Amino acid sequence: MFLEERVKLFVGLGKILSKLSKEQRTELALSARNQNSWFTEESVDFALQGIQSFLEQSSLEKWVSSYDLSHTRAKRVGVIAAGNIPLVGFHDMLSVLIAGHHLLIKPSSQDTFLVTYIIAELVKLDPRVDAYISVVERLNDAEAYIATGSDNTARYFKHYFKDKPNVIRANRTSLAVITGKETQTELEALGEDVFRYYGLGCRNVSKILVPKGYELPQLLDAFAGYAAVGDHHKYRNNYDYNKSIYLVNREPHLDNEFLLVRESEELVSPISVLYYQYYESHAELERYLQAHESKIQCVVGQEYIPFGQAQLPSLEDYADGVDTMAFLSRLE
Structure with a gap:
């Protein structure tokens, strides 16, 4: 052909x-x-x-x-x-x-x-x-x-x-960068990046980077429209399990009844959990992203992929950043 x-x-x-x-x-x-x-x-x-x-x-x-x-x-x-x-x-x-x-x-x-x-x-x-x-x-x-x-x-x-x-x-996993200047619409759109496919994809945001002093409850409020994910039995089982672990171990976390938000230096969060980590400067933020580049599929934020668009890749958005077509075109 x-x-x-x-x-x-x-x-x-x-x-x-x-x-x-x-x-x-x-x-x-x-x-x-x-x-x-x-x-x-x-x-x-x-x-x-x-x-x-x-x-x-x-x-x-x-x-x-x-x-x-x-x-x-x-x-x-x-x-x-x-x-x-x-x-x-x-x-x-x-x-x-x-x-x-x-x-x-x-x-x-x-x-x-x-x-x-x-x-x-x-x-x-x-x-x-x-x-x-x-x-x-x-x-x-x-x-x-x-x-x-x-x-x-x-x-x-x-x-x-x-x-x-x-x-x-x-x-690989994906991150979101929060500056504190996001609109309510942008924060609500971030929920699409977090909850689409129940967080199972490499383009799902599993961790957010937030400026020191950021008020996290406003983010949980913005996610209210995604509560239906908690109706899926497998997602609910993950939520109940992780919540029980955090409560038994007295680990600080936030909870909106379908998502647990916890501070962590790890990149990949369990299903039903969103990690967050503070940064103090733009330079520190960029150093962090560069240091973890090999494990990050995409970054969502005002200066990156627009909020809500992580699960809408183009043909040119290759997994792991490896150009599959270039590889295929050079086979001999």
Whole structure:
């Protein structure tokens, strides 16, 4: 398939997703939730809308124009996808196929249904695609690898795939910078960055950096509109567990009945907990961000990604900051 045909294929997929009825989206979400109870109808729908935004023809053409794909020699590229949020591996699938390679994908057991649904729709659009995609349990036949996992599994991947070209991703998280000059609307929008997907994604804000003396209760008040996250049984179990630990250990924290806010120097907070840390100057803030750059996916704030936009990446926003398309375009 020529590059123009591959672009057309994914534009077609975007149109299919845009035409899904509410009933069809609900059915997809129910099937996905049977594998992963974190995948609510709202979460699946939000993920599908994000994919639709990727698949606009102008966006795809602008994206691929940055790379020389005219002489790509097709390789078998193995993708190990995560399953923490719906279709989190879609960008890798898109990148491998639009770059002209053969996709060997090992979906997470937590997100197999949606991955196979997307593949089936691609094959319906163009039966030739079937020869370019294989859903596999083992990746022994791959000539290059893209793998996403925890810090522990990333170490295993790096060892196991060391003799082949690879992109290996480990744990990352996201932060928000508060200056004290935020509007009420901005603080409310920050809740989207904290609570979307129940805080399970690497683009979820798990920690906020606040100026010394900042009044944290105003932030909890701004999050009041997100109380529905506490209705999810798994999220509630995490909240109840963490709250009991803090109470038993007499650890200082704030609580609005669905979120616990606690001071910590750690980066990654448990589900239902938001960490905070004080800073005293802009220079200190920048030093902190630079020191932890390798573990931060994105930073939200007035001078960074706008509040409420962390879960709306563009095609060019690569996980771990590694340009996947550049990697794929250079495979020989």
